Amino acid sequence: MEASSSSLWSSVNSGIVLSLLAVVWTMLWQGLQGLQLQHFLGRHSRRLSRRLAAALDPYLTVTVAEYDGGRMRRSDAYKEAQAYLQRATREAGGGVRHLKAEPDRDPDRLVLSMDDNEEVADEFRGATVWWLAYTAQPREDAGGASYFWGRAARAERRFYRLCFLERDRDLILGEYLPHVRREGRAVMVKNRQRKLFTNISGDSWDSDGSWSHVVFEHPKTFATLAMDPAKKKEVMDDLDAFRKGKEYYARVGKAWKRGYLLYGPPGTGKSTMIAAMANYLDYDVYDIELTSVRTNTDLRKLFIETTSKSIIVIEDIDCSLDLTGKRKKKKQQQAAEGDGAESSGKDGGDKKDGAEKDKEEEKEGKSASKVTLSGVLNFIDGLWSACGGERIIVFTTNHVEKLDPALIRRGRMDKHIEMSYCCFESFRFLARVYLGVDAHPLFDAVAALLREADMTPADVAENLTPKGPGEDADSCLAALVEALHKAKEKKALAKKAKEEAKNKATGKAKKEAAADEADDDDE
Ligand SMILES: Nc1ncnc2c1ncn2[C@@H]1O[C@H](COP(=O)(O)OP(=O)(O)OP(=O)(O)O)[C@@H](O)[C@H]1O
Ligand SMILES: [Mg+2]
Numbered sequence: 001m002e003a004s005s006s007s008l009w010s011s012v013n014s015g016i017v018l019s020l021l022a023v024v025w026t027m028l029w030q031g032l033q034g035l036q037l038q039h040f041l042g043r044h045s046r047r048l049s050r051r052l053a054a055a056l057d058p059y060l061t062v063t064v065a066e067y068d069g070g071r072m073r074r075s076d077a078y079k080e081a082q083a084y085l086q087r088a089t090r091e092a093g094g095g096v097r098h099l100k101a102e103p104d105r106d107p108d109r110l111v112l113s114m115d116d117n118e119e120v121a122d123e124f125r126g127a128t129v130w131w132l133a134y135t136a137q138p139r140e141d142a143g144g145a146s147y148f149w150g151r152a153a154r155a156e157r158r159f160y161r162l163c164f165l166e167r168d169r170d171l172i173l174g175e176y177l178p179h180v181r182r183e184g185r186a187v188m189v190k191n192r193q194r195k196l197f198t199n200i201s202g203d204s205w206d207s208d209g210s211w212s213h214v215v216f217e218h219p220k221t222f223a224t225l226a227m228d229p230a231k232k233k234e235v236m237d238d239l240d241a242f243r244k245g246k247e248y249y250a251r252v253g254k255a256w257k258r259g260y261l262l263y264g265p266p267g268t269g270k271s272t273m274i275a276a277m278a279n280y281l282d283y284d285v286y287d288i289e290l291t292s293v294r295t296n297t298d299l300r301k302l303f304i305e306t307t308s309k310s311i312i313v314i315e316d317i318d319c320s321l322d323l324t325g326k327r328k329k330k331k332q333q334q335a336a337e338g339d340g341a342e343s344s345g346k347d348g349g350d351k352k353d354g355a356e357k358d359k360e361e362e363k364e365g366k367s368a369s370k371v372t373l374s375g376v377l378n379f380i381d382g383l384w385s386a387c388g389g390e391r392i393i394v395f396t397t398n399h400v401e402k403l404d405p406a407l408i409r410r411g412r413m414d415k416h417i418e419m420s421y422c423c424f425e426s427f428r429f430l431a432r433v434y435l436g437v438d439a440h441p442l443f444d445a446v447a448a449l450l451r452e453a454d455m456t457p458a459d460v461a462e463n464l465t466p467k468g469p470g471e472d473a474d475s476c477l478a479a480l481v482e483a484l485h486k487a488k489e490k491k492a493l494a495k496k497a498k499e500e501a502k503n504k505a506t507g508k509a510k511k512e513a514a515a516d517e518a519d520d521d522d523e
Contacts (some may be wrong), residue, residue: 058166062177066158080184081160085131086113087187088122111191116158124176127168132161194278197286199293199302211305216285218275224433225269225276226426226457231417235273238415239281242392249389256389259380261408263400264419267458270396273419274313283392284310290320296375303379308390314376317395318402373404380412421454430457434464435473442477449484454491459483 066078089099089112098115114120119132136157164172196216222236242258249256260277262270278285286306293299306312314320379385380393395413397403408416422430424447431437463480466472 059163060166060169060172061164062162062173064160064162077181078158078160079188080181081131082113082184083187083191084180084184085120085133085160086111086191087183088120088131089114124179125171127164127171127176129162129164129168129172129176132163134159134161194282195284197284197306198289199287200289211286211302216278218279220272220275221279222276225272226422226429226433226461227269227273227419228423228425229429235277235415235417236280239277239392243281243390246389255381255386257385257391257393258415259393259395259413261400261413261416262394262396262419263416264398265421265454265456266398267456268419268421269457270419271315273417274311274394274396277392277394278311281309281311281392286310286312288312288314290314290317290371290376293371295370296372296378299371299375299379303385304387306388306391308388310390311392311394313394313396315396316398317407318397318399373407377406377412380407422450422457422460424450426457427460430461430464431473431477434461435466435476437473440473440477442474442481445481446477446484449481449488452491453484453487455484455487459487 064075064078064081066074098118099112100115101110101112114131114133116133116135119130122129122131136159162172162177164176194216195213196218197211197213199211222232225232238258246256262273264270274285277283284307286302288299288302290299293302303312393413395408400408400416407413427446427450428438428443431440431443460480463483464476466476
């Protein structure tokens with residue numbers, strides 16, 4: 001009994017001593033703050049003060065991990081805390097000595113955040129909290145982790161640790177943390193720079209299936225995209241409906257995503273249309289080079305790492321699917337037809353000498369991607385595709401007829417948009433944009449020629465671009481008319497050659513049939 005009362009007495013005593021010390025410490029701390037001494041003592045004083053505070057009044061910690069629990073996506077809470085702390089770091093002024101700098105929206109400025117092992121203090125309604133940034137090395141057993149789940153384990157893991165006094169528990173957990181997330185989101189929106197992501201790193205086959213990015217600054221908008229006006233409006237309305245369609249998609253039980261298939265000859269503006277879409281919606285762009293994705297699992301991983309409000313693009317899907325086999329065939333076919341360089345210019349650079357080419361092909365064979373059609377179908381509308389929302393998937397192709405119908409059926413590619421050769425409407429649009437003219441005596445000639453010749457908007461735009469100081473609308477339009485005449489002749493020649501080849505083929509087939517018949521008769 002006595003023993004218990006004395007232990008009670010001693011615990012009461014020690015409680016009083018601790019409380020007294022806490023009061024003294026708080027006064028000391030406030031005094032230090034008042035005298036601005038803390039500023040001079042810098043981060044060491046902060047650390048010391050936190051430790052002292054902890055000794056007197058136990059403090060609690062909350063850790064925010066960049067990738068937690070083997071998750072595949074960066075945690076939103078981490079990103080928000082990071083954004084919030086950028087502001088807190090700036091306000092802490094000289095208190096934080098080691099800073100990390102990243103480019104800002106404003107090209108002359110840098111966004112500063114605290115570096116590893118730095119600590120910054122923050123005040124919230126009279127309570128002081130401390131944020132510490134630190135990085136943990138990869139786990140030793142990470143090599144054995146499955147490829148799919150192990151990325152977070154293999155990479156350096158970054159954390160923020162929030163420390164606060166126990167007496168502030170309710171305030172911090174109930175109000176401060178939601179405040180940090182809200183403010184962090186606001187900072188992210190303010191600093192948001194649109195990004196263009198690619199899955200190809202320096203050596204594409206060394207890439208660990210993750211994204212690298214640059215700031216997306218494409219100047220093309222719908223206002224400068226030449227296209228049949230009705231068709232353009234239809235696309236823009238469709239995008240608007242998608243953007244505002246969160247409730248609709250939830251109501252009908254569909255994942256909030258939409259597939260667009262852009263098809264048409266090279267130079268008709270498919271890639272340009274993607275840039276215009278991204279600028280219109282203010283979305284990020286993820287450009288997937290499918291031939292650099294090793295497996296279906298990697299493809300899924302890439303997809304999961306995309307954020308919402310993004311356009312996921314697979315260009316030239318006919319060249320990347322079923323994979324390098326078809327791609328090689330296409331290259332050989334183009335080389336045989338001799339149209340590779342003319343078609344888009346992008347194959348024009350492929351002219352390499354034999355040995356180099358052989359080496360490249362050998363490498364290509366070794367590193368053949370194992371992504372299958374079913375992998376891509378899963379990527380578009382499998383279970384995983386519903387992760388996150390507000391994503392647009394765009395495929396482009398020059399040969400829509402070669403695509404597997406399963407790939408482009410509605411529901412996967414919801415909207416098929418044909419990008420065709422330049423029509424008169426598109427020409428007028430380009431003339432207005434490039435030359436600032438709405439009418440000209442040569443317009444009629446151009447209109448007549450465009451009906452007979454196939455010219456892409458890219459070629460029309462090129463002809464309408466003044467090449468020197470002496471060039472004006474007259475000379476540009478005259479050059480266009482001349483180019484259209486040539487294109488018309490070329491088309492007529494190509495048609496004739498095609499007909500001849502067809503006749504030859506039918507003649508040969510007839511001859512063979514006749515020979516077969518004669519053989520049968522002989523027998
Ligand atoms: N409809 C268009 N309106 C305005 N400019 C265009 C249009 N189409 C093409 N261009 C211009 O032509 C160039 C090539 O266009 P783009 O790369 O979009 O063609 P593409 O259809 O993607 O070709 P490919 O099939 O070879 O990838 C661009 O620089 C763009 O400025
Ligand atoms: Mg393109």
